[in-house]
Amino acid sequence: VLMVSHIGKAWIGDIKDASLDVMKHMVRGFITFHYRRASSMKDWLVPWMQISPQTSDNISGKYLPQGAKLWEPSKLQKKEVISLLEFWRDRxxxxxxxxxxxxxxRDATGTL
Incomplete structure (x- = not known):
């Protein structure tokens, strides 16, 4: 994520001139920040293979563009990346x- 605000939240910066790689990095950083915050595990990696197929089980629809699935960022197309980042910027x-x-x-034992 390009910037973390002064109140300890992940904040999406301007994406206007960002390359696709930078934008994918922003998606990864944003999701990783929130996953670590939710799990209270500061060094955990996001288990993309477990959460992606069941996005709606893990993330409320209000946090994603309508119909969006959250896949590992390297697998996302440019329009999907832009859609996610613009949606979060609007929020x-x-x-x-x-x-x-x-x-x-997932907790330390791997249980949801």
Whole structure:
């Protein structure tokens, strides 16, 4: 994520001139930040293979563009990456206290 705000939240910066690789890195950083925050595990990696097929089980639909699935960022197409980042930027403006959160996550034993 390009910037973390002063209130300890992941904040998506301007993507206007960002390359696709940079934007994918932003998606990865944003999701990783929120996954670690939800799980209270500061060094955990996002288990993309477990959460991607069941996106709606792990993430409320209000945190993703309609019909979006959250796949490992390297697998996303440019339009999907832009859609996610623009959606989260809009949420930052409309509801900065509730931009994104996980509904479920894996604990230290691997249990949801």
């Amino acid at each position: 930052q403006k409309s509801d900065p206290a509730d931009v994104f959160t996980f509904r479920k996550w």
